[in-house]
Amino acid sequence: MDFPSALRERRTRRHVSRLDLALRAGTTHRHVSFIESGRSVPARNLVVRLAGSLELPLRARNELLMAAGYAPLYTETSLDDPVLAPVRTALDHILRGHLPYPALVVDQGGGLVAANTAFDLLTEGAAAELVGPGTNVYRLALHPDGPASRIGNLAERARHVRARPGHLAELRAELAGYVPEPGPSDGVLGFAVPLRLRSPYGELRLMTSVTTFATAVDVTLADLKLEAFLPAGPATATALSRAAGAAAGARGCAAVRQAPGNM
Numbered sequence: 001m002d003f004p005s006a007l008r009e010r011r012t013r014r015h016v017s018r019l020d021l022a023l024r025a026g027t028t029h030r031h032v033s034f035i036e037s038g039r040s041v042p043a044r045n046l047v048v049r050l051a052g053s054l055e056l057p058l059r060a061r062n063e064l065l066m067a068a069g070y071a072p073l074y075t076e077t078s079l080d081d082p083v084l085a086p087v088r089t090a091l092d093h094i095l096r097g098h099l100p101y102p103a104l105v106v107d108q109g110g111g112l113v114a115a116n117t118a119f120d121l122l123t124e125g126a127a128a129e130l131v132g133p134g135t136n137v138y139r140l141a142l143h144p145d146g147p148a149s150r151i152g153n154l155a156e157r158a159r160h161v162r163a164r165p166g167h168l169a170e171l172r173a174e175l176a177g178y179v180p181e182p183g184p185s186d187g188v189l190g191f192a193v194p195l196r197l198r199s200p201y202g203e204l205r206l207m208t209s210v211t212t213f214a215t216a217v218d219v220t221l222a223d224l225k226l227e228a229f230l231p232a233g234p235a236t237a238t239a240l241s242r243a244a245g246a247a248a249g250a251r252g253c254a255a256v257r258q259a260p261g262n263m
Contacts, residue, residue, distance in 0.1 A: 003047075003068040004038045010054055010064070011036075024053035044070045058222040059108060076219035079113065087213075087221060098228055100244030102206075108223035110138040110165055121199060121243050122147060122229070137227075138164055138171065142178040152196035152203060155179055160193060194232045201239035205232040 001009070011021055018032045025032075026049060034040035042050070047068045051061040062072035077083055095103050095116040102122050104115035112135050123131045127145035140146045141161045148154055158179035165171045195206040206229040216222035231237035 001067060002038070003042075003064070004036050006064055006067040007050060008036045010056060010060065014054055016054060021050065021053055025049040042068060044068070048073060057108070058216065058219045062219065074217060074219050074222075077221075079220055084218075084221065087224075091224075091226065094226060100240045101231065102229040102240075104137065104227050106137055106225050106227060107220075108225075109168055109171070110136045112137050112140075113224065117247060118229075118240065118244060120247070121204075121240070122197065124199070125150070136171070138162075138175060142175050144178065147197065148178070150198040152198065153194070156193060157195055195229070199239065199243070201243050202235065204236045204239055206230065206236060207232045 011018070016024075018036070019029045022029045022032045025046065027046065031040060031042075032050075035042050044065070047065055047070060048061070051064045056064065058074040059076075062074055062076075065072055079088065091105055091114060095105070095114060098118075099116055100118055102116065102118040104119050105113040107113055112133055114133070123140065124147070126140060126147055127143075129135070130140045130143055130146050138161055142148055142154075142158055151157055158175070162172060162175045162179075165175070195204070195208065197204045197206065209228045209230060211226040211228070213221050213224060231240060
């Protein structure tokens with residue numbers, strides 16, 4: 001996609017008028033109009049201001065710069081790079097600290113980066129190819145071989161899951177094929193749409209929060225999202241604590257059985 005088309009597409013997707021964009025970026029409506037028609041070529045610093053004014057993710061800002069013929073501004077470091085070791089340590093600390101409630105880290109496309117042990121309760125019974133690092137959590141959530149059969153409000157939850165990979169048309173189409181378009185909602189708490197999941201510990205009612213690195217200037221870091229599940233009531237909190245205790249006990253028994261000298 002050429003730069004004029006790329007800018008126009010991103011501006012209209014965010015419902016920003018040319019005048020509003022011009023005011024935010026410190027230029028004129030006429031200049032923005034000329035840029036989008038291809039009659040004017042913007043300087044690199046103006047492309048950066050336009051992308052920032054549209055509040056684009058860092059990855060999309062780089063893409064806009066390249067479409068305009070400029071080098072990317074933001075680096076993209078592998079999460080395994082020693083430079084991001086403090087990030088990995090922080091994420092591990094947060095995931096462990098959220099126990100006994102499930103939490104996971106995903107990348108910009110919904111790929112699973114890491115999860116705590118409580119997340120296993122949500123994926124229980126799912127096909128092996130849908131679970132584990134690198135798999136897609138949006139696909140897992142709605143796939144017939146995932147936990148979909150245990151979700152009491154699947155159609156309602158699907159509306160929210162399908163909206164997450166907004167920039168990935170192929171994945172959106174795949175997800176749309178798993179669950180029909182939901183009808184009017186009837187399971188809202190009044191402040192959030194819960195995940196109602198059947199489990200050996202009773203029905204879990206979970207709210208979801210999403211946390212990002214707000215001041216990130218690296219594409220990899222900016223893409224990461226920490227998704228934490230919170231109990232929507234004391235019954236779910238108690239059930240998750242019981243599940244964590246049972247899981248810890250099972251791991252302890254396995255360690256005893258496998259320890260040398262115990263036979």
